[in-house]
Amino acid sequence: xxxxxxxxxxxxxxxxxxxxxxxxxxxxxxxxxxxxxxxxxxxxxxxxxxxxxxxxxxxxxxxxxxxxxxxxxxxxxxxxxxxxxxxxxxxxxxxxxxxxxxxxxxxxxxxxxxxxxxxxxxxxxxxxxxxxxxxxxxxxxxxxxxxxxxxxxxxxxxxxxxxxxxxxxxxxxxxxxxxxxxxxxxxxxxxxxxxxxxxxxxxxxxxxxxxxxxxxxxxxxxxxxxxxxxxxxxxxxxxxxxxxxxxxxxxxxxxxxxxxxxxxxxxxxxxxxxxxxxxxxxxxxxxxxxxxxxxxxxxxxxxxxxxxxxxxxxxxxxxxxxxxxxxxxxxxxxxxxxxxxxxxxxxxxxxxxxxxxxxxxxxx
Amino acid sequence: xxxxxxxxxxxxxxxxxxxxxxxxxxxxxxxxxxxxxxxxxxxxxxxxxxxxxxxxxxxxxxxxxxxxxxxxxxxxxxxxxxxxxxxxxxxxxxxxxxxxxxxxxxxxxxxxxxxxxxxxxxxxxxxxxxxxxxxxxxxxxxxxxxxxxxxxxxxxxxxxxxxxxxxxxxxxxxxxxxxxxxxxxxxxxxxxxxxxxxxxxxxxxxxxxxxxxxxxxxxxxxxxxxxxxxxxxxxxxxxxxxxxxxxxxxxxxxxxxxxxxxxxxxxxxxxxxxxxxxxxxxxxxxxxxxxxxxxxxxxxxxxxxxxxxxxxxxxxxxxxxxxxxxxxxxxxxxxxxxxxxxxxxxxxxxxxxxxxxxxxxxxx
Numbered sequence: 001x002x003x004x005x006x007x008x009x010x011x012x013x014x015x016x017x018x019x020x021x022x023x024x025x026x027x028x029x030x031x032x033x034x035x036x037x038x039x040x041x042x043x044x045x046x047x048x049x050x051x052x053x054x055x056x057x058x059x060x061x062x063x064x065x066x067x068x069x070x071x072x073x074x075x076x077x078x079x080x081x082x083x084x085x086x087x088x089x090x091x092x093x094x095x096x097x098x099x100x101x102x103x104x105x106x107x108x109x110x111x112x113x114x115x116x117x118x119x120x121x122x123x124x125x126x127x128x129x130x131x132x133x134x135x136x137x138x139x140x141x142x143x144x145x146x147x148x149x150x151x152x153x154x155x156x157x158x159x160x161x162x163x164x165x166x167x168x169x170x171x172x173x174x175x176x177x178x179x180x181x182x183x184x185x186x187x188x189x190x191x192x193x194x195x196x197x198x199x200x201x202x203x204x205x206x207x208x209x210x211x212x213x214x215x216x217x218x219x220x221x222x223x224x225x226x227x228x229x230x231x232x233x234x235x236x237x238x239x240x241x242x243x244x245x246x247x248x249x250x251x252x253x254x255x256x257x258x259x260x261x262x263x264x265x266x267x268x269x270x271x272x273x274x275x276x277x278x279x280x281x282x283x284x285x286x287x288x289x290x291x292x293x294x295x296x297x298x299x300x301x302x303x304x305x306x307x308x309x310x311x312x313x314x315x316x317x318x319x320x321x322x323x324x325x326x327x328x329x330x331x332x333x334x335x336x337x338x339x340x341x342x343x344x345x346x347x348x349x350x351x352x353x354x355x356x357x358x359x360x361x362x363x364x
Numbered sequence: 365x366x367x368x369x370x371x372x373x374x375x376x377x378x379x380x381x382x383x384x385x386x387x388x389x390x391x392x393x394x395x396x397x398x399x400x401x402x403x404x405x406x407x408x409x410x411x412x413x414x415x416x417x418x419x420x421x422x423x424x425x426x427x428x429x430x431x432x433x434x435x436x437x438x439x440x441x442x443x444x445x446x447x448x449x450x451x452x453x454x455x456x457x458x459x460x461x462x463x464x465x466x467x468x469x470x471x472x473x474x475x476x477x478x479x480x481x482x483x484x485x486x487x488x489x490x491x492x493x494x495x496x497x498x499x500x501x502x503x504x505x506x507x508x509x510x511x512x513x514x515x516x517x518x519x520x521x522x523x524x525x526x527x528x529x530x531x532x533x534x535x536x537x538x539x540x541x542x543x544x545x546x547x548x549x550x551x552x553x554x555x556x557x558x559x560x561x562x563x564x565x566x567x568x569x570x571x572x573x574x575x576x577x578x579x580x581x582x583x584x585x586x587x588x589x590x591x592x593x594x595x596x597x598x599x600x601x602x603x604x605x606x607x608x609x610x611x612x613x614x615x616x617x618x619x620x621x622x623x624x625x626x627x628x629x630x631x632x633x634x635x636x637x638x639x640x641x642x643x644x645x646x647x648x649x650x651x652x653x654x655x656x657x658x659x660x661x662x663x664x665x666x667x668x669x670x671x672x673x674x675x676x677x678x679x680x681x682x683x684x685x686x687x688x689x690x691x692x693x694x695x696x697x698x699x700x701x702x703x704x705x706x707x708x709x710x711x712x713x714x715x716x717x718x719x720x721x722x723x724x725x726x727x728x
Contacts, residue, residue: 062569105478108473109470112470113474175547176547176548180540184537189557193553
């Protein structure tokens with residue numbers, strides 16, 4: 001599904017002022033989420049060129065019509081008949097004033113960079129400042145709405161799933177059933193491969209669904225998300241199949257406690273590292289510090305992992321408009337694990353939880 | 365699902381002899397399908413270093429155990445405690461004989477290449493010859509078996525789907541139903557986003573499933589695939605909802621004719637371009653040449669698009685062991701389109717079709 005017709009003059013203006021500040025004459029944007037963020041274009045083949053006064057979207061014949069519908073009037077759609085790099089060469093050839101061009105060094109391959117160098121011999125290529133990534137980390141209201149839609153879809157699909165979970169199903173079937181319900185509820189696609197683990201396999205923080213069959217007494221860990229108009233959700237729920245054992249309740253309660261501590265640390269202008277530390281200190285106090293081996297969360301938006309990153313050594317500062325996951329976990333090898341993940345907007349007065357809180361341990 | 369424990373001494377030996385021939389002391393392989401092909405490792409974080417006598421797989425703590433299970437004895441698993449590049453730096457630091465190292469310029473980003481340069485100051489980085497891609501284009505029997513499994517899964521899922529197709533369903537629901545059945549039949553994951561189009565939208569060669577609802581008299585075009593132990597299938601079927609109209613039958617027959625012509629052009633040692641030309645000439649003779657805007661096919665294997673590529677200007681030559689798609693199409697804007705795609709192994713005596721042929725136009 002393509003997003004509605006939109007132009008993003010403010011976003012382009014912010015990029016232009018950063019180009020000026022960095023002595024760049026233009027930006028070449030090729031990373032898809034960034035192209036989409038700046039222009040609205042959703043196709044797989046596109047180069048966005050942002051000059052002082054003009055913006056070009058180079059694309060191929062497959063996307064010519066779609067591009068014209070999506071990008072609005074601020075962006076000129078250029079049909080790249082001989083491939084995108086050759087078209088860029090021709091277009092830039094006539095622009096002697098364009099000398100320094102910023103490109104995305106973390107997304108462009110060495111081979112593509114080489115071709116740019118050969119084709120646009122008079123251009124000096126420099127690293128683009130991370131303007132777009134920084135803008136993307138602070139969501140506008142229309143972006144927040146889309147993330148909330150993606151959260152709702154994922155939560156509805158999860159509720160739909162609960163009624164079909166049965167002993168004897170495999171983890172893979174469980175993932176298939178959830179993916180199916182995500183699609184039926186309107187997800188535009190899975191932002192990542194759904195994780196469905198059971199029993200002692202819930203202790204694998206990065207496990208993949210296996211043929212293991214669900215048994216009475218198992219913990220089930222589901223990590224899943226939806227996409228809506230390009231924006232992602234990312235949720236984890238851990239439930240018990242049958243009546244929960246005391247140790248399962250205890251671990252679940254500790255993880256919830258860690259999550260509450262992390263949520264309380266969320267506030268504009270606070271260091272992102274504080275959120276991670278709050279969860280970690282809670283678990284350390286419970287003697288479970290060494291059972292929480294990953295970071296506490298990450299930004300979500302057009303990508304399922306973006307800024308700000310909530311980890312111990314993060315140098316970032318939270319800002320109103322950030323949307324992040326908060327997902328502490330405890331993993332006991334050979335027994336099982338619990339992870340609980342909410343999606344959270346950073347608001348002026350603290351954390352606004354977008355997900356329906358997974359507070360009580362559900363028993364199926 | 366991880367592949368069974370395997371080592372690939374022959375593949376590594378072929379790479380080593382190409383390194384020698386190109387004056388390289390080592391290869392740094394980071395493209396996931398290539399890492400998997402050479403070592404068996406299926407995780408998302410890995411650097412494979414192939415030296416004259418040793419092979420190292422650098423990975424992080426998440427994959428340490430999995431890597432040891434997957435790579436067999438020929439490969440040493442190295443736990444990268446401070447990140448992969450830092451570990452590479454330390455390891456290579458003690459190897460003064462390793463001067464020239466090949467890397468994958470079409471897969472490594474400028475930023476990662478820069479870090480390699482900074483960390484491994486004494487290394488001269490050169491382009492790796494395309495040995496692995498060439499080896500991968502010619503399938504071994506065990507690879508062919510996996511592709512055949514992926515084909516079977518996809519065909520079973522398609523048959524399962526036919527009984528649930530109803531007027532009034534949306535294209536998106538149709539895609540969701542097919543994806544669900546692919547997963548239940550045992551696909552390890554979708555090798556690409558399923559395409560499900562109906563009515564006049566079947567004329568969009570790269571359309572995405574929309575909310576359009578299926579009507580009696582529609583053509584339905586489904587392009588889908590499965591993955592099994594890393595190997596892909598890729599199939600397209602076009603069917604009629606209700607009794608097919610005469611023009612639908614005619615177009616379907618012309619596309620089938622083009623496909624037969626293409627299949628007949630498949631034989632070891634023939635130019636890949638011949639396969640494309642055979643299909644194109646058939647459609648040109650029928651006055652439909654300008655309605656077939658894409659190439660006739662591509663190799664499939666660990667990636668859904670790999671060598672050999674079957675297009676007009678291809679310089680490649682077919683070889684026994686290639687596995688390719690053959691997928692001519694005719695697209696009539698405003699009316700509809702037909703694409704029929706088979707998966708085909710190149711055998712000594714010509715094309716061996718792996719898919720159940722989509723020869724008759726099915727009416728649902």
